[in-house]
Amino acid sequence: MLKKIVNGINAGVLISIGGSVFLACDSKYVGATFFTVALLCICYKGYSLFTGKVGYLPEKHGKEEFSVLFLGLLGNAIATILLGYAVAYAVPNTKEVAQTICEAKLNQAFLQTFIRGCLCGVLMYLAVSIFRDHKTPLAIIFCIPVFILSGFEHSIADIFYFAASGIVSLKAFGFLMTVILGNAIGAILLCAMTLFKEEKKNG
16 A cells, blocks of 8 residues: 555656646746656656556456555645645745646636546546557657647646645635546546447457
């Protein structure tokens, strides 16, 4: 159990670093490009990132897979919350940027947030599955900037941004739960449709 949480914490640390560089960059294009360092390192090191693992539930959905997924999510949240506050303290100007970003997120309607979360889930599943199946980082290098520049929502990165902003409210919690749900559904649906296509092809 502890190993699974620590694996999630490691992934959360890297997402926090990716979020930090995004907040620090004047150009969102540069920030989105350098954010890729987070998922690249997570995939190469084999750390447990919720948005990278949840899409595989249609393939394997036993007790062990759910344990890895939810303990990893717990570790992701612990790391991003702690580092969100730490970065806001250590690099004060990032707090103002995070506040602006998070206030805009809270103005989104539920359905807008949910759809953005689903589309991010699709891209995350593609990035990780292509890395796993073809041993290439190309999908990560392109999919991460695409979801950021498109305005799609990544739940673990958003936890970091909200912690860095200092915004704590029921509305913020509801927003994050919506994004987690959207990320999961988007990734799971794409994986399920891929498996269905393969079964039809083989059948």
